[in-house]
Amino acid sequence: MKIYLRLLQYLRPYLWPYFTMAMVCMLGFSATSGVMPFLVQRVFDDVFGRKDQVVLVYLPFVIIGVFAFRGFMNFGQSYLTDYVGLRIINDLRNALHYHLQYLSLSFFHRHTTGTLITRVNSDVGLVRSALTDSAASLMRDTTSLVALIAVAFLKDWVLATIAFVVFPASVLPVTRLGRKMRHLTRRGQVTTGTLTTFLQESIQGSRIVKAFGMEKYESERFAQENRRLLRQFLRASRMKAVVTPAMETLASLAIGAVVWYGGSSVIGGGRTQGEFMAFMTAMFLMYQPFKHLTRTYTMIQQGIAGAERVFEILDAEAEIRDRPDARPAPRFSRAIEFHDVSFGYGGNLVLKNINLRIRAGELVALVGVSGVGKSTLADLIPRFYDVTAGKITLDRVDIRDVTLASLRSQIGMVTQHTFLFNDTVRTNIAYGDMTKDMDHIVAAAKAAHAQEFIMAMPQGYDSVIAEMGMDLSGGQRQRLAIARALLKDAPILILDEATSSLDTESEKLVQEALENLMVRRTTLVIAHRLSTIRRADRIVVVVDGMIAEEGTHEELLARKKEYSRLYTLQLLEEDGSPRGKVLH
Numbered sequence: 001m002k003i004y005l006r007l008l009q010y011l012r013p014y015l016w017p018y019f020t021m022a023m024v025c026m027l028g029f030s031a032t033s034g035v036m037p038f039l040v041q042r043v044f045d046d047v048f049g050r051k052d053q054v055v056l057v058y059l060p061f062v063i064i065g066v067f068a069f070r071g072f073m074n075f076g077q078s079y080l081t082d083y084v085g086l087r088i089i090n091d092l093r094n095a096l097h098y099h100l101q102y103l104s105l106s107f108f109h110r111h112t113t114g115t116l117i118t119r120v121n122s123d124v125g126l127v128r129s130a131l132t133d134s135a136a137s138l139m140r141d142t143t144s145l146v147a148l149i150a151v152a153f154l155k156d157w158v159l160a161t162i163a164f165v166v167f168p169a170s171v172l173p174v175t176r177l178g179r180k181m182r183h184l185t186r187r188g189q190v191t192t193g194t195l196t197t198f199l200q201e202s203i204q205g206s207r208i209v210k211a212f213g214m215e216k217y218e219s220e221r222f223a224q225e226n227r228r229l230l231r232q233f234l235r236a237s238r239m240k241a242v243v244t245p246a247m248e249t250l251a252s253l254a255i256g257a258v259v260w261y262g263g264s265s266v267i268g269g270g271r272t273q274g275e276f277m278a279f280m281t282a283m284f285l286m287y288q289p290f291k292h293l294t295r296t297y298t299m300i301q302q303g304i305a306g307a308e309r310v311f312e313i314l315d316a317e318a319e320i321r322d323r324p325d326a327r328p329a330p331r332f333s334r335a336i337e338f339h340d341v342s343f344g345y346g347g348n349l350v351l352k353n354i355n356l357r358i359r360a361g362e363l364v365a366l367v368g369v370s371g372v373g374k375s376t377l378a379d380l381i382p383r384f385y386d387v388t389a390g391k392i393t394l395d396r397v398d399i400r401d402v403t404l405a406s407l408r409s410q411i412g413m414v415t416q417h418t419f420l421f422n423d424t425v426r427t428n429i430a431y432g433d434m435t436k437d438m439d440h441i442v443a444a445a446k447a448a449h450a451q452e453f454i455m456a457m458p459q460g461y462d463s464v465i466a467e468m469g470m471d472l473s474g475g476q477r478q479r480l481a482i483a484r485a486l487l488k489d490a491p492i493l494i495l496d497e498a499t500s501s502l503d504t505e506s507e508k509l510v511q512e513a514l515e516n517l518m519v520r521r522t523t524l525v526i527a528h529r530l531s532t533i534r535r536a537d538r539i540v541v542v543v544d545g546m547i548a549e550e551g552t553h554e555e556l557l558a559r560k561k562e563y564s565r566l567y568t569l570q571l572l573e574e575d576g577s578p579r580g581k582v583l584h
């Protein structure tokens with residue numbers, strides 16, 4: 001109920017004039033139903049009975065007028081209800097998407113893409129019908145029901161009492177079914193989410209699916225989940241279908257009781273036939289709105305199931321957000337410092353007691369075996385995650401004390417997994433500041449050595465990149481990502497395996513471009529090819545989540561410890577001698 005009330009909030013902006021007008025149209029439409037018997041009576045009594053010419057002239061116009069009015073009202077209620085419903089869907093989807101943008105990365109690790117898509121797409125739809133259609137039905141059917149009940153009591157309070165003692169018996173099972181319906185709907189939506197995930201994986205991973213000959217496996221995996229969904233839907237459908245006959249059977253108890261008692265009183269002379277028939281008519285008329293209300297009830301239950309899932313997202317709080325007193329960070333000028341930083345994604349610590357100082361203008365390289373926590377360490381600087389213990393400062397200010405926007409605007413990043421948007425090359429490079437002019441974009445692309453292949457594309461900078469850059473080579477994708485980071489022109493640059501997909505030749509060229517850029521910048525570089533980081537001012541070696549040693553290339557080689565061991569291993573590998581890639 002609380003959820004439903006919360007849902008009604010979404011109806012509020014449209015209460016006036018749209019929803020109110022929809023209700024007025026609906027009342028206008030149903031009110032004219034009452035005119036029908038009246039018109040019919042006129043035809044029989046006046047035209048056929050009294051052969052009244054005048055009536056014969058105006059009656060057709062009245063009929064046409066009434067139907068035109070009904071048509072107009074019908075259009076109004078149907079369009080306006082849809083209008084409100086669609087606007088609510090629109091609002092809810094926007095709210096969901098907006099909220100998703102601000103949720104922390106850890107939220108996305110906990111939920112699969114498919115589940116989130118289902119919530120934004122299909123749960124919202126369930127919410128819509130629970131709101132508009134059922135709000136309308138609640139209003140329309142309850143009023144008719146109340147009116148009819150009043151009539152029933154006025155006509156014959158003894159019969160009405162009998163009917164209303166037996167009638168509620170038919171309502172109880174309906175409420176039980178409603179709860180089950182809600183449960184089933186929730187399960188159905190979960191299954192739909194899984195199905196979407198499978199679909200998304202098999203489409204995006206189609207290359208791997210083919211390479212490993214897993215088409216059959218994927219189809220079966222999908223079919224199995226799809227079958228589960230079918231079963232759930234069929235169960236829900238059975239449940240819905242059983243409501244009406246169950247109710248009718250139970251309602252017949254009330255009717256049976258009334259017929260028995262009323263009938264005997266008519267035979268006994270206590271009531272006239274007319275009185276009894278009038279009462280029965282009222283009871284039969286009650287049936288329609290009553291049936292509608294039970295259907296509304298299941299619809300509301302389904303809507304609540306959808307709403308619960310929608311609100312779950314809307315209520316999820318961004319773990320990483322601005323403190324209430326956060327200030328904008330001044331432009332970075334002195335140092336990034338890690339003070340005793342420890343971090344774990346959940347259970348175990350990935351980084352332990354990291355103390356590191358990166359001075360402005362310095363080029364620092366992070367080195368270590370795969371999975372040791374290099375990317376994790378880099379992710380802490382733009383606050384993709386917050387430290388578990390210790391603190392990170394930027395010019396001596398804790399990064400949690402400044403606004404996220406001002407912090408992130410100072411960091412240019414090339415991440416380990418290149419991500420491109422299904423948009424033009426130009427937008428992909430200018431991502432972050434779409435107002436950048438073409439000259440700057442081209443300059444960035446040139447520096448990243450992307451200009452040549454961009455010009456070779458059919459529409460140059462206006463060519464649309466396929467989903468996630470599927471139509472580009474790994475190296476091309478990486479160069480676009482580098483151009484994007486360069487264009488941002490931020491004082492801090494984080495390059496996580498930024499040149500790993502490039503050949504030695506291109507890497508050297510891009511490296512040169514990067515070096516020109518690094519001159520005025522503070523750079524944190526993660527690279528598995530140690531040759532690319534030889535020129536770093538300082539190399540930091542991470543072992544087992546801790547900093548094992550740091551120094552220049554020469555210093556570290558001379559120490560003959562971890563770094564020199566990694567370096568020798570890699571040299572051997574590049575020579576083509578013993579295999580086994582240690583560094584990543």
Ligand SMILES: Nc1ncnc2c1ncn2[C@@H]1O[C@H](COP(=O)(O)OP(=O)(O)OP(=O)(O)O)[C@@H](O)[C@H]1O
Nearest residue numbers: 109345350369370371372373374375376377416584
């Ligand atoms: N989102 C996550 N949730 C839980 N654990 C994670 C997550 N991301 C990474 N990890 C774990 O944290 C550890 C460090 O990962 P990280 O990506 O920082 O390693 P890395 O040093 O960058 O490795 P590589 O050189 O292969 O890129 C790994 O053991 C990894 O399994």
Ligand SMILES: [Mg+2]
Nearest residue numbers: 374375376416
């Ligand atoms: Mg990494």
